[in-house]
Amino acid sequence: MPELVLAAEAETNPFLPAIYDITWSLVVLLVVMVFFVRFAIPRFRQILDDRAEAIEGNIAKADDAQRKAEAALEQYTAQLAVARVEAGQIREQARADGQRILAELREQATSEANRITATAKAQIEAERQAAVLSLRSEVGSLAIDLASGVIGESLNDDARASAMVERFLADIEATENTAPSAGKN
Amino acid sequence: MLTAANLLISMASEEGEFHAPGISEFLGLPALFFEGTPFEINRIILVRLVAIGLMLLLFWIALRKPSRVPGRNQSIAELALGFVQVQIADQILGKEMGRRYLPLLAGLFFGILAMNITGVVPFMNISGTSIIAMPLLLGLVAYVVFIYAGIKALGPGKFFKNSLFPAGVPWPIYILLAPIEFINIFIVRPLSLALRLLLNMMVGHLLLVLCFSATNFFFFTAGGWVGLFGVGTLAFGFIFTFVEFAVYILQAYIFTLLTAVYVQQAVAEEH
Numbered sequence: 277m278p279e280l281v282l283a284a285e286a287e288t289n290p291f292l293p294a295i296y297d298i299t300w301s302l303v304v305l306l307v308v309m310v311f312f313v314r315f316a317i318p319r320f321r322q323i324l325d326d327r328a329e330a331i332e333g334n335i336a337k338a339d340d341a342q343r344k345a346e347a348a349l350e351q352y353t354a355q356l357a358v359a360r361v362e363a364g365q366i367r368e369q370a371r372a373d374g375q376r377i378l379a380e381l382r383e384q385a386t387s388e389a390n391r392i393t394a395t396a397k398a399q400i401e402a403e404r405q406a407a408v409l410s411l412r413s414e415v416g417s418l419a420i421d422l423a424s425g426v427i428g429e430s431l432n433d434d435a436r437a438s439a440m441v442e443r444f445l446a447d448i449e450a451t452e453n454t455a456p457s458a459g460k461n
Numbered sequence: 462m463l464t465a466a467n468l469l470i471s472m473a474s475e476e477g478e479f480h481a482p483g484i485s486e487f488l489g490l491p492a493l494f495f496e497g498t499p500f501e502i503n504r505i506i507l508v509r510l511v512a513i514g515l516m517l518l519l520f521w522i523a524l525r526k527p528s529r530v531p532g533r534n535q536s537i538a539e540l541a542l543g544f545v546q547v548q549i550a551d552q553i554l555g556k557e558m559g560r561r562y563l564p565l566l567a568g569l570f571f572g573i574l575a576m577n578i579t580g581v582v583p584f585m586n587i588s589g590t591s592i593i594a595m596p597l598l599l600g601l602v603a604y605v606v607f608i609y610a611g612i613k614a615l616g617p618g619k620f621f622k623n624s625l626f627p628a629g630v631p632w633p634i635y636i637l638l639a640p641i642e643f644i645n646i647f648i649v650r651p652l653s654l655a656l657r658l659l660l661n662m663m664v665g666h667l668l669l670v671l672c673f674s675a676t677n678f679f680f681f682t683a684g685g686w687v688g689l690f691g692v693g694t695l696a697f698g699f700i701f702t703f704v705e706f707a708v709y710i711l712q713a714y715i716f717t718l719l720t721a722v723y724v725q726q727a728v729a730e731e732h
Binding site: 288290291292293294295296297298299300301302304305307308309311312313315316317319320322323324326327330 | 484487488489495498499500501502503506509510513516517520521524527529531535538539542546563564565567568571572576589592593594595597598599602659663
């Protein structure tokens with residue numbers, strides 16, 4: 277037992293601290309406080325902060341992904357709209373082109389038909405002219421032939437007259453090939 | 462408790478009658494190390510040191526490698542620290558002040574809890590806080606802290622004025638009120654903190670020793686039918702062990718809570 281006065285007193289009075297009691301109380305207090313101030317509580321806060329940060333980080337990441345997806349969707353939608361417009365334009369263009377080509381062809385066909393018609397008309401005209409010319413040259417001789425025939429034969433017999441006409445016509449037919457209608461006149 | 466019981470066995474067998482445990486449970490214990498120096502270690506001091514050592518070791522193990530997804534140890538440590546943070550620091554002091562005083566309050570709570578709890582730990586069987594210097598020092602810490610907090614928040618003039626002359630009282634009352642407030646705040650508060658803790662621990666220990674030493678006496682010293690009383694005292698010993706366990710936690714909580722309340726009152730503009 278320590279022989280110190282205070283220590284001796286402390287052995288009978290529970291409210292008087294012994295020196296060694298004070299010493300070890302101070303040591304304990306100091307160690308505990310240093311431990312909690314320097315280690316336990318900072319570590320505790322670090323854990324909580326880290327966890328909160330992680331949660332917030334994940335939320336931010338998810339937000340970011342959401343935003344990106346929305347942006348991509350918007351972009352695709354815009355592109356799709358542009359493509360639609362382009363397709364419409366192309367279709368329109370094609371229709372216009374088709375109509376133009378059709379019109380051109382039609383015009384060509386018309387002009388060709390006109391040209392053919394004109395050629396045909398010109399040919400017909402030329403042939404008619406030729407027919408008229410040949411008729412004109414032949415009708416005179418025919419008329420002379422007919423008249424000489426009429427004069428050469430006696431015309432009192434009906435049967436004879438008609439036979440003569442028949443023969444005359446047959447002659448015309450035999451000699452005349454280019455203008456049968458003029459021969460009949 | 463075993464030591465105490467053994468002590469009582471020898472006493473009882475020598476004199477043949479029962480002696481209730483007394484102040485000698487706490488004072489005049491034989492020194493184990495460094496006898497006669499300021500670093501003398503006796504049974505209670507040893508218990509105190511071991512308790513604190515274990516408590517710090519457990520926290521160190523639990524928080525040594527912090528991970529975002531906590532393991533079992535870390536979860537328990539977080540839960541324990543979270544209790545002090547939420548139930549004491551934030552609730553009494555608010556978020557901002559609570560943050561500043563959390564390390565101190567956590568140190569007080571777990572320090573007191575560790576030293577108290579040894580009272581029901583087998584082979585220790587006495588609380589590290591059951592001799593005066595520790596509770597007194599803890600009370601002093603609370604005292605210094607709330608005065609420091611008040612002076613820092615309001616300045617010395619306003620702090621003492623707020624403390625001694627509470628607002629909303631007609632001035633003649635101050636003649637009576639100021640001395641009462643002075644005694645209450647600057648003398649009674651730290652002492653009441655210290656004595657509440659000390660006496661709870663002492664009385665709890667005495668109660669348990671009484672139950673178990675009486676059991677011992679009834680079973681082994683007093684023979685015959687009287688020995689059956691030992692069954693009753695043993696049962697009481699069991700019950701009081703649980704009661705004391707609750708008291709140890711409660712006292713740590715009350716001490717820390719009151720410290721927080723004193724700090725809060727000291728920094729309040731008016732109260």
